[in-house]
Amino acid sequence: MVKEDIYKKLKEYQEKGLKLFTSSSFQTHSIVLLHLLSEFDNTIPVYFINTGYHFPETITYRDQIADLFKLNVQVVSSSTPRNMQKDAEGRLLFTSDPDYCCYLNKVQPLDAVLPNYDIWINGVRADQSAVRKSFGVEQPAPHNTIRFHPMLDWDVRMIEKYIKEFKIPRHPLEAKGYLSIGCEPCTRKFDIDTYNRQGRWFGLNKTECGLNTELVSKN
Structure with a gap:
């Protein structure tokens, strides 16, 4: 969708009295949507899920972008304390059960947000993964929420062009070789064998944290 079509759709939602929010991991490529x-409307809440495992640079970048764009950032986190996020052998879950770690730290916090809104503006792109390629522009989500994917048909070239046109600052870790930046324990630098999102959860058959698999309903 081009900018004008995105704004037209958002206006339609608002004119119907629907409550909108977005979520963001504050990676460089997600900043275009922000x-x-x-x-369009900088009062739309932007939810940042603080897992407690983010790189310090991500928190700094979040605050920089929030100030620059005058965003209404809301921070949510897991209701399960980190010292209780351990398996039966006392290991932190990101080492032994990353799926459950993601569930506690990302899926549950945002699942609690959904009932308060009608439209979840989500920046997923079809070129990012097979899961995301299967989505429609509008997709049902739990709690009678609709996911709106305005960036679905954007690609890396379009994102980069927009970033350059509007001189948007980049996440500082990109310059250090990180392309897909999530929680620090589960993220590694780019190399020839870890292209794109494969820099996350290295060595595991895992490319999604759960937000785009558990908090979505198939048509």
Whole structure:
């Protein structure tokens, strides 16, 4: 969708009295959607899920972008304390059960947000994974929420062009070789064998944290 079509759809939602929010991991490529939303209506809540495992640079970048775009950032986190996020042998879950770790730290916190809204503006792109390629522009989600995917048909070239056009600052870890930046224990630098999102959960058959698999309903 081009900017004008995105704004037209968002206006339609608002005119129907629907409550909108977005979520963001504050990676460089996700900032394009935040910039678009900031120009349309910067009061739309932006939920950042603080897992407790983020790189310090991500928190700094989040605050920088929030200030630059005048965003309404809301921070949510797991209701399960980190010292209780251990398996039967006392190991932290990200080492032994990363799926359950993601469930506690990402899926549950955002699942609690969904009942308060009608539209979840989500920046997924079809070129990011097979899971995301299967989505429609509008997709049902739990709690009678609709996921709106305005960036679904965007690709890396379009994202990079937009970033350059509007001179948007980049996540500082990109310069150090990180392309897909999530929680620190489960993220590694780019190399020829870990292209794109494969830099996350290295060595595991895992490419999603659960937000786009558990908090979505198939048509």
